[in-house]
Amino acid sequence: MSAPLLLVPGPVPLHPQVAEELAKPALPHYGDAWVKAYGEALELLRYTWEAPKARHFPVVGPGHAGLEALAHTFLRRGDRVVVIENGFFGERAAEVLRAHHVDVDPVASTWGAGPDVDRLRLALRRPAKAVVMVHNETSTGVTSPLEPIVEVAHERDAFVLVDAVSSFGGLPLPFDRLGIDGAFAASQKCLAAPAGIAPVAVAGSLWESVRPEDVEGWYFNLFTWDRFAREWAEWHPTPTTVSSNLFYAFARALHLVKEEGLPGRVARHAKMAKRLRDELSRRGFPPVAPPDLVSNTVACVTVPRAVDPSALVRRLRDEHNTYISGGLGSLRGKTIRVGTMGTQAQPDIIDRFLGALDACL
Secondary structure (H helix, E strand, O other), rough: OOOEEOOOOOOOOOHHHHHHHHHHOOOOOOOHHHHHHHHHHHHHHHHHOOOOOOOEEEEEEOOOHHHHHHHHHHHHOOEEEEEEOOOOHHHHHHHHHHOOOEEEEEEEEEOOOOHHHHHHHHHHOOOOOOEEEEEEOOOOOOOOOOOOOHHHHOOOOOOOEEEEOOOOOOOOOOOOHHHOEEEOOOOOOOOOOOOOEEEEEEEEEHHHHOOOHOOOOOOHHHHHHHHHHHHHHOOOOOOOOOOOOHHHHHHHHHHHHHHHHHHHHHHHHHHHHHHHHHHHHHHHOOEOOHHEEOOOOOOEOOOOOOOOOHHHHHHHHHHEEEEEOOOOHHOOEEEEEOOOOOOHHHHHHHHHHHHHHHHHH
């Protein structure tokens, strides 16, 4: 049997060079080689975020560890935070922030639509510490525009925190130029690295908004990460043990982004996503998102009336060793989701999937 065709919206298949790093013998998480690799990874994060002015932290943990780190470091109990909810992960962000005892004020819009900027503007008539949004909502296949959100938030002196889990390294995301204050991503999506590292970027505006002595806790306190990066820079720049294989694989994935070139990588994702959407639409699977907001890293499409999406997902898995995802939340039982991230965004991969799909219809 051929290798599984993994087309869920993350994790994605590893590039052979990345997989090779995982297979190597474990090495120390300190010392000259480690410091060199860590420094190179930070430079590559600056490149991929397009954020040379920001501070960068490869927090070890799942993607939402990045949100926890931002919330823990820069938000306080009782802070008012406006959360844009237009899908499952917008609602998840609100859930995470409520656990930090901040005052969450959701600005909701229909799943499949973009953010309601007019409602956001109204919500910000009351002071808010931050606006939190999901850039690319994998539950709906919607890529929300960043510019109007940043503009409206900054007009009212609110920071902008962005969930870039499924856009970082695959969609345009010029952190510095847009004026984003904080963002987090995940290694297993567009970077096509193993799950387990949450890259966090923090602009100076956000970094200087709190005093280090006012931040409680240790691991998710980004000032802890900053202190070790400075004080132990010559041998151990992280506060805790990091899996050397995981980190070297992550660093290799970042090198591959630079080798391809960010503009070319973004263009490849756009080309392959359009090809998939066009072929799915021709088969009666139109995108949930409107044309101007459709994602280039995950296709969320409605199924024809005669097709049971759960049964289709099972048949693809059991009969063709092909893995896609069903819908989430209110779209469960109505949609399927197919990733076009990193190593998934290749013509032969798209063709293999379409062949398997046709055999199931």
